Amino acid sequence: MECVFRGTCVGMAPENDHAESVRALRQLRRMRTFYAGGAVLWAASALVAGWDDPGSRQMWVSVVLLAVFTALLSMTYVCLWRQQSARWGEPVHHAAPRRMAWRRHADA
Structure with missing residues (x-):
């Protein structure tokens, strides 16, 4: 780890960085669904408005x-x-690493 400016250390990410990135990805996936639904809705609306009155303000x-x-x-x-x-x-x-348990043998 390297201290750069007034004791600010770089090289290690904060512990909550992973949790924030997971939340950000989840939020982006939700927004992707919302934007896709909005695009489908407005495409249908533009299609219907263009069919009824081509060139109208609503279209x-x-x-x-x-x-x-x-x-x-x-x-x-x-x-x-x-x-x-x-x-x-x-x-x-995703989970804690699996480690082999140490087996201790009694000396004979």
């Missing part, structure tokens, strides 16, 4: 909101992809 608002939700969805996919590729090389620790 263009639906198209703009579809573009916004699609952009948010794509940014969420990129963030999740980066997180997975960054964590690809790390070992996965």
